[in-house]
Amino acid sequence: MxxxxxxxxxxxxxxxxxxxxxxxxxxxxxxxxxxxxxxxxxxxxxxxxxxxxxxxxxxxxxxxxxxxxxxxxxxxxxxxxxxxxxxxxxxxxxxxxxxxxxxxxxxxxxxxxxxxxxxxxxxxxxxxxxxxxxxxxxxxxxxVRPAVDRPATALRGAVMTRFLPPAWRASVEAGAHRLGTVLPGLHCAGREYADILTGDQQFAFFWRTLPWDHAPGVMLLREAGGVARRLDGTPYDPADDRFGLLVAADERIWHTVRETLVPTL
CATH class of the missing domain: 3.30.540.10 (Fructose-1,6-Bisphosphatase, subunit A, domain 1)
Structure with a gap:
């Protein structure tokens, strides 16, 4: 199939x-x-x-x-x-x-x-x-399996800021300088997932999590050894309509980005 x-x-x-x-x-x-x-x-x-x-x-x-x-x-x-x-x-x-x-x-x-x-x-x-x-x-x-041997200061990723509430946006802006490169996003989840899988970036932070936007990419990422979780650490589920999703090339990067960009949770 x-x-x-x-x-x-x-x-x-x-x-x-x-x-x-x-x-x-x-x-x-x-x-x-x-x-x-x-x-x-x-x-x-x-x-x-x-x-x-x-x-x-x-x-x-x-x-x-x-x-x-x-x-x-x-x-x-x-x-x-x-x-x-x-x-x-x-x-x-x-x-x-x-x-x-x-x-x-x-x-x-x-x-x-x-x-x-x-x-x-x-x-x-x-x-x-x-x-x-x-x-x-x-x-x-x-x-494909993304290469992930990078320190925090060399990490590259995207944060979809368009729908972020002001308090969350402030948290992201306060922590972004501690990572290598934080991009505003390409307005295309499919490309964000693809870029993680091919090593062009190592993480992406989404606020809206509509199932057709994320179920395809999350599965591709997980099967390649990546991580996709809600901000409270629970696994992504397409039927869960909560806001907030952090995806990363591996476990270490997920925790690094989570602690850097969302330190108050």
Missing amino acids: IEEVGALLRTVAADVILPLFGHLGRDDVSEKAPGELVTVADRRAELILAEGLLRLLPGSVVVGEEGVAAEPALLDHLHRTTPVWLVDPIDGTANYAAGREPFAVMVALIEAGVSRASWILDPISDRLLTAEAGRGTYLDGVA
Whole structure:
């Protein structure tokens, strides 16, 4: 199934996402909520992905970002035993709508609350990350495991500051100088996870934790030996709608960043 889903993501990217990139008209972009953009490409891509995924696994359910925007009750499937496909047709829609990178296509398969498989595709580079439970993480078929031998002062990572409450933002700003490089984030969770897996950065701190934004990347990271936890140290669960998630290339880095950027917890 890894190959079939990967092929589906690449087909949707080639047929829908890339042809419209940089060519969206004014009527092709709208707000589904204040400050939250959606494009015709998001909606078309999700429909095609959903049709293909349901064919691959009859009896499953698709919980996609655009579907939930129209029908929030779809999220209830995350608390049931039916296999669920979490789908983000274009992660980084604001970037995509503006005609800039990065953006990604992301899918995760969840069964009875357990992540079984995951995919993240970068449509521009055609780089595909995949993982199956217990079988590791692969970049275009080659096993990946991030290199993590770095002191705190050489760590590089991102903090998504857009939604941070003021007190949290102040805490991050106060501690950031004790790490190597703290970036504001690329507005694309798929790229943040990919950059940790390839060693371009070693951590990322998110405030909002919508399941389609994080279930795919968390599984890829865990299968590669990384760590993804809530700020109180509890494991990430796609059905948990609390705020705050810190992901890192390994256990030591997770604790270092947690103690440096969020010292008051």
